[in-house]
Amino acid sequence: MKKVLSIIMVVILVLQVSCVKKPENKGNNDDFKEVKISVYKASEILETINKVNTYFQEKLTASSNNWDDAVYHSGNIRAYMYTGNLDFYNYSLEYAKRHHYLVNKGQNTVNGDLYCISQTYIDLYKLKQEDYILADVIRNADFNADGRTDFGWIDLVYMSLPVFAELSEITKDTKYIDDAYRAYKKARDIMWDEEASLFYRDARFVYDKNKSGTMTPSGKKILWSRGNGWAFAGLAKTLEVLDKNHESYKLYLKDFKAMAESLKGRQREDGTWNANLDDPEHFGGIETSGTVMFMYGYAIGIKKGFLKYDEYFDTLKKAYDGVVKHAISDEGRLLYVQPVSDSPQNYQNYHDEEARKQSTKQYAVGIFVMAACEIMSMCEDYEKPELVIPEDDYEPISQEDRAIDPNYYKGKIKVTATNQQEGNEAEKLVDGVTEDKDGHRWSAPGFGSSATLEFEEVLSIKKIVVVPYQNRAYRYVIEKSMDGKDFEMVVDYRKNDKEWFFFSHDVDIEAKYIRIRVTGAYNYTGAWVSINEMLVYTKD
Structure with a gap:
């Protein structure tokens, strides 16, 4: 039923767009002299x-x-x-x-x-x-x-x-x-x-001579x-x-x-x-x-x-x-x-x-x-170019293509990290929120940062999903451990060049600890590690 509803929604949206009048390439002020x-x-x-x-x-x-x-x-x-x-x-x-x-x-x-x-x-x-x-x-x-x-x-x-x-x-x-x-x-x-015929950035800056933060040191x-x-x-x-x-x-x-x-x-x-x-x-x-x-x-x-x-x-x-x-x-x-x-x-x-x-x-x-x-x-010698629109083989994705499997492990998980940002601590990596929201992701300054998930018991794991912030193409390795000391790599994603809503990795492992270590990113020039969620799926 969920799949049927998703298809219906896509059809409705496409029909809504199909019914619109195609835009004309002209402004609203044709009565003014060019x-x-x-x-x-x-x-x-x-x-x-x-x-x-x-x-x-x-x-x-x-x-x-x-x-x-x-x-x-x-x-x-x-x-x-x-x-x-x-x-x-x-x-x-x-x-x-x-x-x-x-x-x-x-x-x-x-x-x-x-x-x-x-x-x-x-x-x-x-x-x-x-x-x-x-x-x-x-x-x-x-x-x-x-x-x-x-x-x-x-x-x-x-x-x-x-x-x-x-x-x-x-x-x-x-x-x-x-x-x-x-x-x-x-x-x-x-x-x-x-008086100024200008805007304040927001309500915090509206001028009030009796309120600090609303004026410059000279009172302006x-x-x-x-x-x-x-x-x-x-x-x-x-x-x-x-x-x-x-x-x-x-x-x-x-x-x-x-x-x-x-x-x-x-x-x-x-x-x-x-x-x-x-x-x-x-x-x-x-x-x-x-x-x-x-x-x-x-x-x-x-x-x-x-x-x-x-x-x-x-x-x-x-x-x-x-x-x-x-x-x-x-x-x-x-x-x-x-x-x-x-x-x-x-x-x-x-x-x-x-x-x-x-x-x-x-x-x-x-x-x-x-x-x-x-x-x-506006230059007298400007000539508008004849625009060339190349053929495009893009195929639209459906809502189902970007849906995350909700049947992930929901038991108690303790999370620690080598580094974390205040307000976006490591524990947010398993809070169930996959959207891009402040306070609901793990963020750390600097590549090489890692976060470790500790389960209450040894789990038989079949899949691990990583949900990056802003679809960033992070590069990382995922490792497993039974004692939290000796780790063995199970996913090598250090050559990732794909941006997507989430990255799904099929595995067949037994583990009490799972660690992700972010080594870099493709097509992202910042130095922050920011991951919304890390989901673990156990065998039936």
């Missing part, structure tokens, strides 16, 4: 785009389904659309296929950061017109559009809002943008600063550059596709224009923006991630007619020129990117000038190439 600029040559901007994006793809990686990697791909796939560079297309196509076009591994989530991967899927759908690409995007959006959408931190205006706008445009069902609008208004009531507001970048870029992406007759359009446009004016007056002389938009002395200096997001917002605003060219193009030009001059190395590395954070003051390596300069991150690269493409497309 903007053409002569100050740049398209070929020069293209050279910069290729240099920066190729450097990233050759030197770094963006492979997880988490927001930071997904943001990169949301920009990279747009870069393909404007450049026709097949390397860019293939990079994001392989990423999407590796995650099987799933949102959060196909599990319902209300965490908007995990929606962002949907943006890449949606653009691939527009290019390929394959219904299976949107099936899981719609599944998770349907779950959230039932009153669950939440923008508890301002980053989600980029991660989530454009997804709902796109889905309403594609399916012609406004329930997605309707619920997103409800969530936006709720967040705006808390995080919008009317904490208006985070990247946080406002997420909002400005997210509103631009949303306005680009949103039906102008939808009730949310006027507020989004009003806020977008107000932000554009406020940001214009806070730009640094070098064209970039400080990490704190209200206090240049509070972690001041070039900060690229917020800057490139503002670039993107201004580029869309001018190109689509939301912003007047005469009033804002100089701001856009100054930003682009500033990044090219100060924040791109000769090799193509994007510099001065604040690492993952939630505020200006949470700025890793800020006081180490060289480390701060060399800091780069995938999310900033993705937004930069997307913004640069929008500027390039």
Whole structure:
């Protein structure tokens, strides 16, 4: 019966996508006069785009389904659309296929950061017109559009809002943008600063002179550059596709224009923006991630007619020129990117000038190439490429393909580890939670870390399943022991090059102890060991 229900669900989702109107490749502002600029040559901007994006793809990686990697791909796939560079297309196509076009591994989530991967899927759908690409995007959006959408931190205006706008445009069902609008208004009531016409990152930073942590040492507001970048870029992406007759359009446009004016007056002389938009002395200096997001917002605003060219193009030009001059190395590395954070003051390596300069991150690269493409497309000599979509032999997976056998051993297991992260201790390796959740995995800094499972009695084991965090292709060995001292290897997975929801190993052993020792990872450049669950199956 379970298998039948799974098949029915897949059929329903595919039919739902099949019934949607195929998207037309045009914006929502055709009544505005097309903007053409002569100050740049398209070929020069293209050279910069290729240099920066190729450097990233050759030197770094963006492979997880988490927001930071997904943001990169949301920009990279747009870069393909404007450049026709097949390397860019293939990079994001392989990423999407590796995650099987799933949102959060196909599990319902209300965490908007995990929606962002949907943006890449949606653009691939527009290019390929394959219904299976949107099936899981719609599944998770349907779950959230039932009153669950939440923008508890301002980053989600980029991660989530454009997804709902796109889905309403594609399916012609406004329930997605309707619920997103409800969530936006709720967040705006808390995080919008009317005087500054900017957003606070979340409720913790709303200015209150009587509350510590809500102001800088000089008494100014904490208006985070990247946080406002997420909002400005997210509103631009949303306005680009949103039906102008939808009730949310006027507020989004009003806020977008107000932000554009406020940001214009806070730009640094070098064209970039400080990490704190209200206090240049509070972690001041070039900060690229917020800057490139503002670039993107201004580029869309001018190109689509939301912003007047005469009033804002100089701001856009100054930003682009500033990044090219100060924040791109000769090799193509994007510099001065604040690492993952939630505020200006949470700025890793800020006081180490060289480390701060060399800091780069995938999310900033993705937004930069997307913004640069929008500027390039306005150049008088720009010619839109004829896009080539190669044949693809991908076969969609079913829900059953990714289902974990629930009949694992549920007896008492003691777990110890050579190393562990506070909050993600070794005991979480057998807590029965296989999803990617903080506090429900074993994490340890450094490869070579091991965890040992001790059973109350000797077990006859037929199968061992390892569930990695974020589908990471960890490489490891699994060993058995009867006394906890002498171990014998039973699984050698040190050459693994596969990313999957779980790794299943058939064995035929007797053991009182099982140990996993993680030696490395394929296509993951971090140094953390993070495994959600380790399941043991005994013989009948």
